Amino acid sequence: MDDSLYFSEQHHQVREMVRDFAAQEVAPVARELDRSSTFLWDNVKKMGELGLLGVPWSEELGGAGMDQLSYYITLHELAKVDASHALTVSAHTNLGTSPIVEFGTEEQRRRYVPLLASGQVLGGFGLTEPGAGSDAGGTATTAVDKGDHYVLNGSKIFITHAGVGEIFSVTARTEPGKGSRGITSFIVTKDTTDLDEARRLGIGHCADLPKTPGVRAGKKEEKMGWRASDTRELIFEDAIVPKENVLGELGLGFVNFLKTLDAGRIGIAAVSLGIAEGAYEEALRYAGARKQFGKPIGSFQGVNFQLADMALEIQAGTHLLYHAAWLKQNGRPFKKEAAMAKLYCSELAMRVTTKAVQVFGGYGYTTEYPVERMMRDAKVCEIGEGTSEIQRIVIARHILGDIAG
Numbered sequence: 001m002d003d004s005l006y007f008s009e010q011h012h013q014v015r016e017m018v019r020d021f022a023a024q025e026v027a028p029v030a031r032e033l034d035r036s037s038t039f040l041w042d043n044v045k046k047m048g049e050l051g052l053l054g055v056p057w058s059e060e061l062g063g064a065g066m067d068q069l070s071y072y073i074t075l076h077e078l079a080k081v082d083a084s085h086a087l088t089v090s091a092h093t094n095l096g097t098s099p100i101v102e103f104g105t106e107e108q109r110r111r112y113v114p115l116l117a118s119g120q121v122l123g124g125f126g127l128t129e130p131g132a133g134s135d136a137g138g139t140a141t142t143a144v145d146k147g148d149h150y151v152l153n154g155s156k157i158f159i160t161h162a163g164v165g166e167i168f169s170v171t172a173r174t175e176p177g178k179g180s181r182g183i184t185s186f187i188v189t190k191d192t193t194d195l196d197e198a199r200r201l202g203i204g205h206c207a208d209l210p211k212t213p214g215v216r217a218g219k220k221e222e223k224m225g226w227r228a229s230d231t232r233e234l235i236f237e238d239a240i241v242p243k244e245n246v247l248g249e250l251g252l253g254f255v256n257f258l259k260t261l262d263a264g265r266i267g268i269a270a271v272s273l274g275i276a277e278g279a280y281e282e283a284l285r286y287a288g289a290r291k292q293f294g295k296p297i298g299s300f301q302g303v304n305f306q307l308a309d310m311a312l313e314i315q316a317g318t319h320l321l322y323h324a325a326w327l328k329q330n331g332r333p334f335k336k337e338a339a340m341a342k343l344y345c346s347e348l349a350m351r352v353t354t355k356a357v358q359v360f361g362g363y364g365y366t367t368e369y370p371v372e373r374m375m376r377d378a379k380v381c382e383i384g385e386g387t388s389e390i391q392r393i394v395i396a397r398h399i400l401g402d403i404a405g
């Protein structure tokens, strides 16, 4: 692809920096972290030092002072080597930090964003509930007004960083019977579940940050992929949330979270494309090195047509991704394009990684090569931040309006 369409010199520099980091610090540990399902704490510290946990936020707020494109480039490059690293950055930056940057008061921004943007603590976003997944407007968690505070009861499931993180934006119902307009967002805090790791590394915990009584993490999910990323339930038991922690306007919590998800979909497109490219590059190398019938397997049409299809789809996905990213960066409407990029890139990641395993034959099915991990990591890209079916609904509504409901 002609990168100059979308990238400036600074974007190329960011890409090189993240590529170097991924090759030197991520590649050597990705397989073991996946095998043991261990959170990537050491690299959280290193990514924080490099500014990768606050790429698009201003230096005033403790961020790296770069732009949205730099952020998507970061996810894309990390995911080529390991999706869990990319997802950690994505969940922390877009889901965990952007709602406070975009909908928070000056006081909320000043209090929480520097801690998050510097990587001092990790953040997350709680929308999904046991009975409210694709239909997130069906939020059942309640927030009852008690004068100077709200009392929250309920739980959020599959929350990235629910264990390791300390700062969360969550939704709860403030007005029963008002549908999605009766949902409000709140900022809640808790201690990380990994205090020992946090003490060892000097990041991951802020003792001075007042914690929300009644908020805790549930048990860790055992997952097919994204295994070095932390996914748990986030539980509210008579959680006392001061009114100063209401995030955005009362009743607009759901509407605002949908905006956060639109941007998040470009991020998942970047993660997906990175996984696909990583698997393609592995398959390309292997097809040149592996010999059968006295020739490199890449010389057989049955194999090289697979590689040609992968290259074609990756090129198409790259344009969809960076077009959506460019629209967002330049303040243009991007909802449809974000859904298209997410849908196409996540499904292409599944197709490309499956083909890559096939190119590797039996070795592809073992953990000796990373393609089996990439295939497992690709699957959830079709589910998280809106399933493929939900992306099709978003696109259909854009092109058909009311006819598509």
Ligand SMILES: Cc1cc2nc3c(=O)[nH]c(=O)nc-3n(C[C@H](O)[C@H](O)[C@H](O)COP(=O)(O)OP(=O)(O)OC[C@H]3O[C@@H](n4cnc5c(N)ncnc54)[C@H](O)[C@@H]3O)c2cc1C
Binding pocket: 091, 095, 124, 125, 126, 127, 128, 132, 133, 134, 135, 157, 158, 159, 160, 161, 223, 226, 231, 380, 383, 384, 385, 386, 387, 388, 389, 390
């Ligand atoms: C690893 C991981 C990390 C996650 N991280 C977070 C997080 O940080 N924060 C958060 O809030 N959530 C998170 N999620 C939750 C994720 O966003 C939801 O799993 C997803 O939105 C789907 O919801 P569900 O699992 O309840 O599936 P359901 O909504 O029950 O869907 C089940 C199936 O029905 C289909 N379906 C549902 N409705 C329709 C329809 N109208 N038309 C056609 N098909 C339909 C779906 O596409 C899907 O195939 C995470 C999930 C995973 C697996």
